[in-house]
Amino acid sequence: MSLSPKERLLDTLEKKRVDRPPVICTGGMMNAAIVDVMNHTGHTLPEGHFRADLMAELAADVHDDTGFENFGIPFCMTVEAEVLGSEIDFGSLACEPKIVREPYASTESVQFRNIGAMLDAGRVRSVAEAAHLLSKAHPEVPVIGSISGPISTAASIVDPTTFLKELHKKREPSHRVLDYVSDFLVEFARLLVDGGASAICIGDPTATGEILGPRLFSEYAVPYLNKVIDGIHAAGVPVLVHICGEMRAVKQYIPTLHCDAISTDAFVNLKLLKEEYPQLTTMGNLSTYLLEFGEPDKVSRHAANLVRDGIDIISPACGLSTSSAIGNIQAMTATVKGD
Template structure:
């Protein structure tokens, strides 16, 4: 089994199958300023240029040793293609949605003609093709995209979305169905372009914003529809302390779930999802990888490995100012754990 390549190991680990060692990579945002400076592939240009996007993604493997390559670097690609206005950010600040096409209601919902040709989607698909060729079947290619609940909230605005969840269930369900259909189409296009796995951060699902009851009754069916419609394994990432919704996350049909360090009991989380999904995480992105020392990274990574994490990874998106040395330390901690 020690002759597994990185792609084989990652895909087996996601399925909960036996591997020689736990993979170490990031299923969430990977671009950091040090890599931008080293490659010349910097934000915001690398959000829209396929070659720069792919080069920056590949550097996380080539320079840091992470056992996978992941692009793009924000949760606004599909939202922008569907009519949201987006501020493209800066070298160390991600793009963000600034205006919403359906803030007045769902009466005029309309899927863009030829959705996959809109906005930055062609650049992302081309980057997937480049990464697939560079990875040569040996390194997993991971595509990131916003989840259907976050997309729905971007289309109408988070406040409006939350208001509809209480006062206008028809509009609420309509915009979620609309967003889910778009997510399925985009995810399958990413797979066709070369993505082995799709990572789906869906932060608006967080218990910080939506109640666990709402997740169970309203959001989970949309995530189940999404997962059932996509042809490659997917990973569901939800921000915050998701302890209360972990059993429901496990029922959504994704291959794996990604959790933050805010979930304090990793072993308990593993027990809750046993036989259903695997778990990626949960080395703290802000407090350990960004602000900590290599020694602190080693400690956090070892703790996660001892608790039984299936894929050792940052708990959330890597902050752009994170040092390369700390990402290398996470890889080294995994290596040392198996000596």
């Protein structure tokens, strides 16, 4: 069986037989633009957050140097928050962008702006253009456009402590805000698909069982994730979803998500999850702590275990530290590929 990286990933997501699991890193919260890669190539951040050509070049560098079988863009989780009004610190070569200040103190004060106009703001068009450049130059490699999930996006524009309290106490305005950001996320994702993205990954690190608990996860995370997933499916591409943290409290709801693959943190035993819910396409979940602080031979053993356990897509368990060693990542990808 001779498959291109794009064919292997898309076939896996369609539950077709493949020769081996794809090994990927999706961008966004799972950014693989580590310092080792940038120092080697000279294509650096924070400049690469803004220019489509440099974003595409850096994504290609990551692919070439790490062995990951995809291009993952953008390199942060602040594109949506910036457009929706948050103040952003764009970081440095070694430090990812972060939100400095949210524009709204409460869900009741959120201003609902025109989504079409927001698609022309901030870095939205740059990310879409980078997808276009990558897909045209490398048609055999999947471009994964990464977006923030609805809960995380809402918590990035409303003071997060207040937002989480208001999920309990102010349900109606909370639903309105989540509906609004979900509409924006669908349109942003569709723009990435129009640019050439082969798949979309939704990272929703605030939507964890520990933070929300089962009731709020069921009321808010599931319906709004599914709204975004369904909107992206209507654009014709598959969707991967990453949920952080320990999944025990919300595990029963994971099969109700409409995504094509579920990615989990290193705390989750993916083999057991797959045995309990065999309909799931599983993705993950090699410890990012191991990738930063471990040795290549130990990384290789853990990657081999994931392959042996039948995990469908091999990837880091969460966001990589920018100081992760390139040798550890190469040990991961080479093991999965059988090199």
